Amino acid sequence: MRSTTLLALLALVLLYLVSGALVFQALEQPHEQQAQRELGEVREKFLRAHPCVSDQELGHFIKEVADALGGGADPEINSTSNSSHSVWNLGSAFFFSGTIITTIGYGNTALRTDAGRLFCIFYALVGIPLFGILLAGVGDRLGSSLRRGIGHIEAIFLKWHVPPELVRVLSAVLFLLIGCLLFVLTPMFVFCYVEGWSKLEAIYFVIVTLTTVGFGDYVAGTDPKQDTPTYQPLVWFWILFGLAYFASVLTTIGNWLRVVSRRTRAEMGGLTAQAASWTGTVTARVTQRAGPTAPPPEKERPLLPPPPAPAPAPAPPLIQARSPTPPGKVEKVEPPSPPTASALDYPSENLAFIDESSDTQSEHGCALGRATRGRRRPNPPRKPARPRGPRHPRDKGEPA
Numbered sequence: 001m002r003s004t005t006l007l008a009l010l011a012l013v014l015l016y017l018v019s020g021a022l023v024f025q026a027l028e029q030p031h032e033q034q035a036q037r038e039l040g041e042v043r044e045k046f047l048r049a050h051p052c053v054s055d056q057e058l059g060h061f062i063k064e065v066a067d068a069l070g071g072g073a074d075p076e077i078n079s080t081s082n083s084s085h086s087v088w089n090l091g092s093a094f095f096f097s098g099t100i101i102t103t104i105g106y107g108n109t110a111l112r113t114d115a116g117r118l119f120c121i122f123y124a125l126v127g128i129p130l131f132g133i134l135l136a137g138v139g140d141r142l143g144s145s146l147r148r149g150i151g152h153i154e155a156i157f158l159k160w161h162v163p164p165e166l167v168r169v170l171s172a173v174l175f176l177l178i179g180c181l182l183f184v185l186t187p188m189f190v191f192c193y194v195e196g197w198s199k200l201e202a203i204y205f206v207i208v209t210l211t212t213v214g215f216g217d218y219v220a221g222t223d224p225k226q227d228t229p230t231y232q233p234l235v236w237f238w239i240l241f242g243l244a245y246f247a248s249v250l251t252t253i254g255n256w257l258r259v260v261s262r263r264t265r266a267e268m269g270g271l272t273a274q275a276a277s278w279t280g281t282v283t284a285r286v287t288q289r290a291g292p293t294a295p296p297p298e299k300e301r302p303l304l305p306p307p308p309a310p311a312p313a314p315a316p317p318l319i320q321a322r323s324p325t326p327p328g329k330v331e332k333v334e335p336p337s338p339p340t341a342s343a344l345d346y347p348s349e350n351l352a353f354i355d356e357s358s359d360t361q362s363e364h365g366c367a368l369g370r371a372t373r374g375r376r377r378p379n380p381p382r383k384p385a386r387p388r389g390p391r392h393p394r395d396k397g398e399p400a
Helices: 003-049 055-070 090-100 115-159 163-195 197-211 229-288 347-364
Strands: none
Touching: 003 055, 090 115, 090 229, 090 347, 115 229, 163 197, 163 229, 197 229
């Protein structure tokens, strides 16, 4: 992740925290002040009803009661009663151990001994990674089972010729609805019936638990009336499957975000390439319309003399009637030199030279390509027809 993206994400999270703090302060602070005023009124009323109790003694008594409640004591149970309810029975202890390794930590029950706190440190260090491995495995199996069931529904939709994009959206919605029905709505009604909570309190406990927030103001199984030892272990197994479902949902959302990010990067790369191509095309067209730019005035080029005009290619000599040559002499016929042209600087002169040389060659019917090969003599043109008459013998030294 880039540093700019990380800083932007940090700023967004901080802004989210500040907005949440302002909302919670506006909602909860008046209720806190009202509760504090009511507590003061009850305290003054008690002191007026019992003048023998001093204010210091009452304050000390309230502090002791608060500490006892934090240690798990129930003020409704008298020490002289024969109730067998305990916060540290086997079922409650099992549930407490489960809240440690799931990192929920309700806080309604806390450790009071040094030995218990020391054991909790090592117990959490070993149990949390172990539970993480178990949660990953259960979430994989649970997600595969749900997706397999939803796959059959997708096949039915495809048989009905529903568009694939709509089928994908419906499958995602079904995945969320089935999970919410199994792990959110059904437990909500169970807790409403067993614990006597309202629907808002029950759904609040479910969401706070499955998100591992765990405030501890509502905890299942803490009512002394719940004497069933298997109730809280069953609640822990529900927590296991609910956390696995939420983990699979988060994994699915993460995969979807990765796919969207890759597609977005690919589309942005294509758009960048198209923009670069369009910019290059527009620049080339503007350059062609503007023509070559004139040189700067301060740096003038020296005037060069115009290059010499190319000499026209010499026409091959016309061979007339040969006069007899004296014997012993061989006539030397030099091949015509091909036209040479110096390097030209201007395209118009190049074109003029090509036209002139081609016209000259077409007029004289001379192939310049063969004249430059080695020492081969050029083919002379045919001799003009001689008048018929008595034939003269040809000398031996005369070349054919």
